[in-house]
Amino acid sequence: MIGASEQSDQIERNERTWIMIAVLSVAFLVLAGRLAWLQIVQGEMLLRESEANRLREDPVQAPRGLLLDREGRPLVQNRPSRNLVIDPSSVRGHEKELVNLLSQFFDQDSTQLFDTTFLKRLFRQARLTPSQRPVLLEDASPMEMALFAENQYRLPGIIQEVAMRREYPYGSLAGHMLGYTGEVPEERLDELQDEGYRLGDLIGQMGLEQEYEKDLRGKDGIRWIEVDAKGRIVGTPDDMPRTEPVPGKHVRTTIDLDLQKVAEEAFSDSLSGAVVVLDPRTGEVLAMCSSPRIDPNIFALPGRRRAREWAKLALDSRRPLNNRAIQGTYEPGSTFKIVTSLAGLVTGRWGSHAHFPAACRGGFHFGARYQRCWQDKGPFHGSLDMIGALTQSCDVYYYQLGLYLDMIPINQVGASLGLGSRTGIDLPNEKTGLLVDSATHERRNKRLGWKWARGLILNLSIGQGELVTPLQLATMVGGVANGHNVMRPHLMKAILDPETNRVIRASENNVLHKLDWSDATIQTIHSAMDSVVNGIHGTGHSARLPGIRVGGKTGSAENPHGRTHALFVCAAPMEAPEIAIGLIVENGGHGGSTAAPIAIRIMKTYFQKTGRLPKDTSASMKGRT
Amino acid sequence: MNARQDDLRARFDGLLFGMVVLLAATSVALLYSISTAPHEGDYWKKQLMWYGIGLIAMVGVTVAPRRFWYQASYVLYGVLILPLTLVSASAKGAERWFSLGGFHFQPSEFAKLGVLLALARLFSDRKVGLANLKPLITPFIMFFIPFLLILKQPNLSTALSLLMVFIAMLFWSGFSLLDLLILASPILSVGLSFEFTWWAVYNILAWFLLFTRWRVHRLSGKVAVIFGLSILMAGLASQIAWNQVLKPHQRSRILTFLDPTRDPGGAGYQVLQSQVAIGSGGLFGKGFGQGSQSNLQFLPEEHTDFIFAVLSEQFGFLGCLVVLGLLLVFLVRCLQMCFEESDRFRNLVIVGSTTIFAFHSIVNVAMTLGLMPVTGLPLPFLSYGGSFVITCMILVGFLLHIRLGEEK
Structure with missing residues (x-):
């Protein structure tokens, strides 16, 4: 009896033991299944995750x-x-x-x-x-x-x-x-x-x-x-x-370090303005200098000193951070008379030997207005032909030429010489400048309601009212000197492989505008520019360089804030121009006295370097300028 | 003399002990593999020491006289529970450790042993079931005192493992699966109360079940009503507690505990990194000592709770299968003793010990694999930890002792 009950008890307990073993096995199977899921199915993904954990x-x-x-x-x-x-x-x-x-x-x-x-x-x-x-x-x-x-x-x-x-x-x-x-x-x-x-x-x-x-x-x-x-x-x-x-x-x-050094030296740091030197045959910029200077080294200074220096620059009222060579816009002043002259020649409407009915007696009557010539105290310019008028920069002549031609052909010539639009130099933030005719004048002054009047031509034809950058001036004078092509100014000569110094990409010399001027036109304007520097009455006589035929044009632009800006553009040698310079000295007074000497120092160095002028001491040069 | 030695050799469970030795060796090897990482240096040496102490304890337990553990069970219960009360009295109740001569012990681990022996002795003279609740009162009280003390520490995981021992013993000494289901029914009610339809269906089913039990199986009407009401109340109370009593951050903590992926930077970080470690092991593992997750400390608690992840990363799926296999063979071997042993006390000790091993193994691995909330339950034989290693070795000692004392 007891044995039987014990036996059934044992059987029941065995059953329970089996149940426990079964529960255990199922649980372990679930664990193994999950393990397989993580390690085999998701293994690769999780391996990548663990690599991402440890690698940076x-x-x-x-x-x-x-x-x-x-x-x-x-x-x-x-x-x-x-x-x-x-x-x-x-x-x-x-x-x-x-x-x-x-x-x-x-x-x-x-x-x-x-x-x-x-x-x-x-x-x-x-x-x-x-x-x-x-x-x-x-x-x-x-x-x-x-x-x-x-x-x-x-x-x-x-x-x-x-x-x-x-x-x-x-x-x-x-x-x-x-x-x-x-x-x-x-x-x-x-x-x-x-x-x-x-x-x-x-x-x-x-x-x-x-x-x-x-x-x-x-x-x-x-x-x-x-x-x-x-x-x-x-x-x-x-x-x-x-x-x-x-x-x-x-x-x-394309920069020539020697030329750049001279340009920096000649353009004193106390002056504001810019000078651009380029090769009119290729458009290569040989030197470019804007003043007041900045020293880029300050941007490589350690943190706090850099901030201090930067603040000094940013707050300076002379705005040294501006690259005036491409971002400063100035009235071209008398340098624009080259463009006005060319407009007469290129259109064939005004010959180089023709004289206007009104001779210069210190001014010009236009309607009720009397517009002065810069030389209004005598000796007066009198009646001049084109070469004489450019040489002496006679305003009266250009008032009449402008009125006779109207602004459209003048601006066409200006545009073909690169004025009024970006030259496309390889520098950021270049300014366009401005050429003015009746349409642009009215568009620009729409809000003020100003209308075009013929009287405005008087100012515009002598370069007051337009805006140009020093780079545009250099491009223009380079184009005029070249006579056939206006080259796009550029700064990159070649991209070099850093290990082998092999040229990876060389820049091409791009023609910005083709000029289809007659030889007579070219000759006339060249001798006029030559005469500005080398003629007896030339305003740019301080830019003379014995042995080299330099041609140029001075200018002084009206400035509402003080002394006139001094401008000078020039190119040399006129028979086969290799170098062209555009130069502006803010508040410099007359182009001939302030700007031309700077330009000529650069020219001199260029020709000395190329062996066409003997090296001389700077003392003798100072004596001349 | 010779015959007696042969007899002893025959009755010494070589398979069981062999499994333990293999698992212990794996543990020391894994701890050695992560010893290059900073702050993880000495664990393998210390673990060796713990196993040395554990081995001595095991031998001592094994060679004790035949009826010794039966007779000493109540005394041991008292002696081992005592530190629990001391600990909870001393440090604001948030202390798990007990210092003795420079060593820190977890009294809750050793308390398990006392509870195990005492319950085994209590259940050895009675057959229990829901039909008759009177014989359950003493075991219930003897279980509940240490259970609450451990829960208060707070050490939820150890308390739960104690609960599992209690349930396994109830089952072995007469509770049917259905009885256990009824016992668990209020807890299920809490879980289901968050979805009203399901909860309603569950209530109807539960009441029907209780009714049939009462009619057919002579379940006392009082018990049936008590469980029926507690099912209802548990559901209602949990809803009130959730919506009215708990503050949002407390609710969020509970949700994060249940689903750590809600908080991948904090609570979920361990689980996430553990799964990354395991998965990155792939089929064959990264190789011994090559686990980047464990060496570079992406795995937290790698020497204790997440030792399985260390194993998985280095030895891959195959290595894990081997270790899981060792554990399963060990557990089945333990239970297998029940077939050959007729003494109720000894059977209950076997069942209790096996439950502790099984519960720890399954919950720890499941937690490491991201199947369960992180509770901080160590993996038997593999995790580092003095108290737990010694406890495990003592449990093994019980099993070997039973085996050794078996009558032919």
Whole structure:
């Protein structure tokens, strides 16, 4: 009896044991199933995720291309600089001591090197984003480096990093044209991210640095680093591919360093204005200078000093950040008389030997108005032909020529010489300038309700009312001197491979406008310009250069804010022009006395360099000017 | 003399012990593999030490006289529960650790042993079922005191493992599956109360079940009414608690506990990184010591609760199957003893011990795999931890002791 009940009891218990074994097995099967799902089905995806956990991209800076002068001399170069940075993983835990220690560092004038709030902010940043190394000291000087080397044992986690920095060896020379680089502005980061820019990357922000950004900028390499869960750098995995940086290409410019130097020297820093020198055969810009200068090196200064210098420039009432050579617009003044003269010749409506009925007696009656000539105190110009009128810059002659021709043919000639529209030089933010006729005048002054009147031609025909840039002046005079083609001015001669210096892309000499002028026209205008400089009555006699036939035209543009702006355009040698100069000195008075001497110094250097003038001392030159 | 030694050898469970040795070796190897990571250096050495202590404890437990554990069970219950009350009295009730001579012990782990033995002895002289509740009162009280003390610590996972031991013993000593279902019915009601239709259907079914049990199986009317009402009340109370009492951040914490992916940066981070570690192991694993997730500390608690993820990352699917296989063989081997043992007390000890091992294994691995909320339950034999390793070895000692004392 007892045995039987015990037996049934045992059977029941065995049943329960089996149930437990079954439950266990099912549970383990579920676990194995889930394991298979994670490791086999999703394995690859999760493997990638675990790689993404531990690997971070670390860019390797690619050297930026250089800007060279036409003979290959560097105008901009890179220099290694040392930064002191904080390695977040090794400063952890003793931030306080380091802040204390670092705040007791002084430079040679015993001012504090770092202030405490700056240090605290930096160390907090290091704690929050341990994958980045905040910069403690940018571009440390040898003195500062020595200070750190002495104290290195007390400063764990403060390490040196070498970074390339832009250097402009000639300081402010051609500063506007070269431009500068700066960190990518945050508001443009979104659009630039597609092109591979990251926060803190440098980008060209003015001049050639901006224009040729794509060529100058290399491609940063990628190195992979291994980080732990806290973002601390653990090491560099050797099994990951490493992309080497591709250095940026060099840009060989058309600038002639010697000529540029002379232009900078001749155009005193106390003057405002600009000078552009170009080769009328090709459009190559040989020198370009805008004053007041900027020194692009200040944009490569460490943070706080850079901000200070920049503020100084931005707040300067002389507006030094403007590249006046392409962005300054001025009335062309008497230099425009070349255009007016040409309009008569090109249309065939006014011969070079013809005289107007009204001779110059110091002024001209137009209706009820009496418009003066600049020479209104005698000796008066009298009755002149075209060459005489240009030589002496007689306003009365040009009033009548303008009235006779009307503005349309004058502006056509002006436009064909590159005025009133962008020349298309390879620099950003070029200004268009302005040519005025009845239509544009009324369109521009619609709001004021001003109507066109024939009387306006009087001013316009002597270059008052139009607007030109110094570059346009040089382009114009180059075109006139050339006689056949107006070349598009440009600054890039070739893009060079940084390793082999082989030419990757050479610039073409583009014709901006073809001129179909008769030989007689060319000859007339050339001898008129020649006479301006070399004639007895020429206004530009201070631009004479013995042995070289220089042609030019002076100008002084009315300026409501003070003295007239002095202008001078010239080209040489007139029989086969190789060099053309456009020049403006703000508030310089008369073109012949202020502007022409500067131009002629540049000319002289050019011809001395090409061996057509003997080298001489600058003292004798000063005597002449 | 020789015959007695052969006898002993025959009755020593080599398979069971072999599994334990293999799992322990795996544990030390895994802890060694992550020793390159900072702050994880010494665990493998310490684990070896714990296994040494555990081995001594195991031998001691194994060679004890035949009726010793039966007789000592109530005393041990008292002795092992005592530290629990001390701990909860001392440190504002939020303390799991007990310091003794520089070592920290988790008294809740050892309390399990006392509860296990005491319950086994209590259930060994009675057959229980829902039909008759009177014999359940003493076991229930003896279970409930340590259960509440551990829950208060708070240590939900250990408390739950104790509950599982209790349920498994109830089942083994007479509760049918249906009885267990009725026991669990109020909890199900809480879960279903968030969807009114389901909850209504569930109520009708539950009441019908209770009614039939009462008519057919002589379930006392009082018990039926108590469970019926508690089903109803549990549902209502949980709704009131959820909507009226709990503040939004408390609700959010509960939801995050149930579904950690709601908070991938915080609570979900562990589970997410654990799954990444496991999945990235693939079929064959990254190789011994090559787990980037564990070496670079993306895996939190890798030496304790997430040791299975460390294993998965390094040895892949195949390695995991081997370890899961070892665990399953071990557990089945434990239960298999029940077929050969007729003594109720010994059977109950076997069932209780196996339940602790099984519950810990399944919940820990499921948690690591993202199938269950993270509760902090260690994996038997593999996870690092002195108290738990020693507890496990003592449990193994019980099993070997039973095996050794078996009558021919």
